[in-house]
Amino acid sequence: MKTAENTVIGVMLLVMIALAVQLPGIKSTAAAGQHYIPNTGPILFVGSAVVLFLWLILRGLSRSAPEQEPGQASQVRDIYRPRRLIFMTTSAIYCLVFDVLGFLTASLLYLFLASFLIGGRGRREALIGLVVAAAVVGVTYGIVIYGLESYLPVLDIAGWN
Amino acid sequence: MNEYLLPTLLAVFSDPMILITIAVGVAAGLIVGAIPGLTATMALALLVPLTFTMDFQTSIALLMGVYCGAISAGLVGSIVLNIPGTPAAAATCLDGYPMAAKGQLSRALGLGVYASMIGGVLSGICLVLLAPLLSDFAMGFGPWENFAIVVFTFLTIASLAQGDMVKAVAAAAFGVSLSLIGYSDSVGGSRFTLGIADLEGGINILPALIGAFALPQLIMDTDGIGTHKSKLTQAFSLREFMAAFREVLTVKISLLRATAIGVIVGILPGVGPGLSNILAYSQERNFSKTPEKFGTGELPEAIVAPEAANNASMGGALVPMLTLGIPGDTATLMLISALMLHDIQPGPLLFVMNADYVAFIFVTFFVAFLFCTVLYHVGIRAIISVLNIPTQYIVSIIFMLCVIGSYVLNNRMFDVYTLLLFGLLGYGMRIARFPILPMILGMILGPMAEEQLRLAIEYGSGSLLPFATRPISAAILGVTVLLLLRPLIKMVWRRPAVS
Numbered sequence: 282m283k284t285a286e287n288t289v290i291g292v293m294l295l296v297m298i299a300l301a302v303q304l305p306g307i308k309s310t311a312a313a314g315q316h317y318i319p320n321t322g323p324i325l326f327v328g329s330a331v332v333l334f335l336w337l338i339l340r341g342l343s344r345s346a347p348e349q350e351p352g353q354a355s356q357v358r359d360i361y362r363p364r365r366l367i368f369m370t371t372s373a374i375y376c377l378v379f380d381v382l383g384f385l386t387a388s389l390l391y392l393f394l395a396s397f398l399i400g401g402r403g404r405r406e407a408l409i410g411l412v413v414a415a416a417v418v419g420v421t422y423g424i425v426i427y428g429l430e431s432y433l434p435v436l437d438i439a440g441w442n
Numbered sequence: 443m444n445e446y447l448l449p450t451l452l453a454v455f456s457d458p459m460i461l462i463t464i465a466v467g468v469a470a471g472l473i474v475g476a477i478p479g480l481t482a483t484m485a486l487a488l489l490v491p492l493t494f495t496m497d498f499q500t501s502i503a504l505l506m507g508v509y510c511g512a513i514s515a516g517l518v519g520s521i522v523l524n525i526p527g528t529p530a531a532a533a534t535c536l537d538g539y540p541m542a543a544k545g546q547l548s549r550a551l552g553l554g555v556y557a558s559m560i561g562g563v564l565s566g567i568c569l570v571l572l573a574p575l576l577s578d579f580a581m582g583f584g585p586w587e588n589f590a591i592v593v594f595t596f597l598t599i600a601s602l603a604q605g606d607m608v609k610a611v612a613a614a615a616f617g618v619s620l621s622l623i624g625y626s627d628s629v630g631g632s633r634f635t636l637g638i639a640d641l642e643g644g645i646n647i648l649p650a651l652i653g654a655f656a657l658p659q660l661i662m663d664t665d666g667i668g669t670h671k672s673k674l675t676q677a678f679s680l681r682e683f684m685a686a687f688r689e690v691l692t693v694k695i696s697l698l699r700a701t702a703i704g705v706i707v708g709i710l711p712g713v714g715p716g717l718s719n720i721l722a723y724s725q726e727r728n729f730s731k732t733p734e735k736f737g738t739g740e741l742p743e744a745i746v747a748p749e750a751a752n753n754a755s756m757g758g759a760l761v762p763m764l765t766l767g768i769p770g771d772t773a774t775l776m777l778i779s780a781l782m783l784h785d786i787q788p789g790p791l792l793f794v795m796n797a798d799y800v801a802f803i804f805v806t807f808f809v810a811f812l813f814c815t816v817l818y819h820v821g822i823r824a825i826i827s828v829l830n831i832p833t834q835y836i837v838s839i840i841f842m843l844c845v846i847g848s849y850v851l852n853n854r855m856f857d858v859y860t861l862l863l864f865g866l867l868g869y870g871m872r873i874a875r876f877p878i879l880p881m882i883l884g885m886i887l888g889p890m891a892e893e894q895l896r897l898a899i900e901y902g903s904g905s906l907l908p909f910a911t912r913p914i915s916a917a918i919l920g921v922t923v924l925l926l927l928r929p930l931i932k933m934v935w936r937r938p939a940v941s
Binding site for chain 1: 492495608609611612615616618619620622623626628633634636657660661662664665667668832833834835837838839841842843845846849850853855858859861862865866867869870871873874875876888891892895896899900902903904
């Protein structure tokens with residue numbers, strides 16, 4: 282549990298440090314006011330975030346850290362559940378290819394593969410998954426394009442060289 | 443403000459499109475809310491970006507319908523599956539499922555539904571009475587009071603958050619810091635962009651909000667694949683369902699007590715229906731002459747109290763949201779985003795500048811509960827059958843809708859990547875037991891906090907003393923300090939008792 286927790290705290294601290302190193306570069310290009318220095322807010326908020334995350338890391342490393350709460354160990358084991366990992370991976374890939382493959386292709390593939398891989402993997406499940414994916418993608422496309430008059434990315438085969 | 447209520451009510455009832463929109467919203471909310479794992483927050487998160495192209499009335503009608511429908515439908519999963527549809531219905535499982543297991547499914551559902559509706563409507567009345575008063579009071583606030591309220595909100599959430607208070611405060615500071623990224627009026631330029639052009643406009647709050655709340659929940663919902671099957675075999679009877687209305691009225695003291703708890707808890711920033719549901723149940727047991735019967739499914743008040751309370755929280759949560767721009771819970775956080783999407787800034791000025799909009803929100807709240815009641819009567823069998831939809835389809839469809847919602851806001855992939863990054867961050871935070879709400883609240887209230895701090899320093903000629911000399915600001919900050927010192931006070935209080 283400690284490793285997972287420290288990793289998350291570490292990532293958040295790194296983000297805050299990335300902001301903190303840019304603090305000296307903040308310069309006012311407008312007449313912000315007579316008394317308010319443009320750095321005041323950022324120093325106050327980013328500074329307190331860095332201090333709090335450092336405190337959490339030090340507390341985690343020290344012996345006086347709070348004892349593990351019941352259920353925490355099982356929660357860490359849950360991270361490695363195959364279904365969670367498959368869903369996270371397919372969802373991440375879907376986001377990355379959404380623009381490249383276009384909404385229709387990417388969504389059809391995603392809905393079919395995600396439901397097939399995390400649900401039952403029989404022939405019947407595959408067929409149902411395919412029908413559900415096609416129906417949902419079709420209805421959603423209709424609502425977004427014709428109902429909301431919005432735009433969704435399309436697969437540009439002509440642009441592929 | 444009140445002079446707008448009747449004309450708005452008449453206008454709503456004379457516009458079939460608005461009525462249909464509310465009904466569609468309620469129906470969607472009832473379906474989403476009934477499915478375990480899909481919360482009202484998620485339903486609103488999916489819808490808010492899609493309301494971007496709609497006018498204010500249509501989008502609010504739809505969102506209020508979903509809000510009311512989703513919170514109240516949590517009871518269906520609790521009673522039928524023994525798994526709360528939403529966290530707001532957690533305590534309803536304790537007696538709802540045992541009552542249904544005894545062959546009284548329709549009675550249990552009836553008690554829950556009627557208590558929900560009465561609690562919701564009473565909280566709506568509280569909302570209509572309290573919100574204008576608080577708004578008038580808040581009109582006298584200066585930047586000192588506004589900044590003090592933001593600090594108070596963060597620390598209330600942190601102190602009421604289950605688990606580690608330091609983590610909650612750190613998450614809030616993290617969120618506020620992220621909100622500083624991009625162009626700022628106070629600087630007259632961009633900050634913290636790391637040279638990334640897409641960050642010039644700042645982090646778009648909606649994809650971040652959707653990602654942080656929806657993706658972790660969806661990932662965790664995959665654990666439930668194949669497990670959500672009702673063991674109840676009896677058929678639903680509308681007559682038994684409707685007979686429960688009289689039974690609800692026999693425990694009216696419990697109903698009123700739970701409603702009061704719900705409204706008060708709802709007003710507290712960042713707490714929401716989840717706590718009110720559990721608090722009302724435990725209070726009811728404390729007041730009961732037969733506490734040993736709680737958990738057996740015999741007592742109507744054991745279902746009535748938690749259900750009245752969680753719906754009553756909705757009206758309560760709308761009070762600080764509309765009057766101060768401070769969300770009462772995660773669902774109202776989404777509603778604030780929807781208002782901001784339509785360039786409407788919640789706060790005391792809203793009641794002066796856009797009183798007709800406020801009246802519309804009030805009216806749609808009541809109409810949504812009316813439709814909720816009607817739809818429960820005609821469609822509860824369908825709502826129960828929704829519980830049988832396999833989770834593997836639900837999670838992937840919802841994530842697809844999240845991606846579309848993020849994309850259509852600005853038609854740019856950067857928002858989709860924001861959704862993914864915040865989703866993974868939110869998942870990590872849940873694993874590490876970090877509350878997500880303070881982070882998102884920080885992102886929403888961060889610009890307001892900085893602006894009010896800037897104004898306070900400017901108006902005070904560089905002095906911070908007015909924070910302590912102005913009575914309301916001093917009182918709010920005093921309560922905030924007490925909240926911070928609460929663990930220490932508890933420790934000192936307990937010591938003599940131990941010795």
